[in-house]
Amino acid sequence: MVVHSEKMKSLGQLVAGVAHELNNPINFIYGNLDHLRNYMNDLIGVIDSLAQVADKVPAEVMESIEKSKEEADYQFILEDLPPLIKSCKDGAERCKQIVLDLKNFSRLDEALLKEIDIHEGLESTLNILYNKFKNKVNVHKEFGELPMLSCYAGQLNQVFMNILDNAIQAVPEHGDVYVRTSFENNNIKVIIEDNGAGIDQESLSRIFDPFFTTKPVGEGTGLGLSISYRIIKTHNGTIDVESEKGKGTKFTIKIPVDWHKEADIAGV
Ligand SMILES: Nc1ncnc2c1ncn2[C@@H]1O[C@H](COP(=O)(O)OP(=O)(O)OP(=O)(O)O)[C@@H](O)[C@H]1O
Ligand SMILES: [Mg+2]
Incomplete structure (x- = not known):
């Protein structure tokens, strides 16, 4: 990794x-x-x-x-x-x-660990992806009130990019992607849900494995979700998936707002 x-x-x-x-x-x-x-x-x-x-x-x-x-x-x-x-x-x-x-999106012009507004990262990522989805996907933003989060912002944006990109690719012709945020039990919660192709039960247990992909050769490396998983773990968070073939897929990310106080930052 x-x-x-x-x-x-x-x-x-x-x-x-x-x-x-x-x-x-x-x-x-x-x-x-x-x-x-x-x-x-x-x-x-x-x-x-x-x-x-x-x-x-x-x-x-x-x-x-x-x-x-x-x-x-x-x-x-x-x-x-x-x-x-x-x-x-x-x-x-x-x-x-x-x-x-x-x-x-890259946030490299700033210090590594940075207090950011998660909504800004989501907006920038959606803007970058706009040309890819504008003709087929309606993106619905349902943003709650969030505190600022100290995080590796460039990396977190990479997670949003990977999951949103997968969601857009999963929608065949026309569909919806919902991006919801909320703050619950000291956790920042981001849900990204699509009503696209969905994932069968067998694949579902493997999607976070490196190089697992169902996309044609040259289209997917199968690294997006494994990298995202590692980044969320770095932030002491969790990333969960629910999916039903033919119905759609829902990713839920939770990050404790004070994760960095507990984590061994030097070792990250
Ligand atoms: N929203 C989704 N809907 C349907 N299938 C999904 C979704 N997200 C992920 N998958 C499945 O999980 C697999 C792994 O996803 P991952 O992002 O790790 O790799 P990839 O998209 O195939 O390639 P890469 O992201 O490296 O270009 C995908 O090939 C796809 O089968
Ligand atoms: Mg991907």
């Missing part, structure tokens, strides 16, 4: 590195677009002011100006520029959000 956790760590570092590198260029693209729009309005103002002195300009000069305007499709440019800049801005805004989600 050490090898797998090293793999995850370097994947997390890669994600954090890419997010960090993209952050600056995206910010200046985003920030410069406002200047670009203002400069554009100023330039259009200058060109318009030429029209006001048209009667003082020799006719052949005006003709040549009009000709260049026609050649450049000036009227079309005037109409197209504002929506064009707006769509660049929307695109840059989406990139900013993706970078933020990746940073949140």
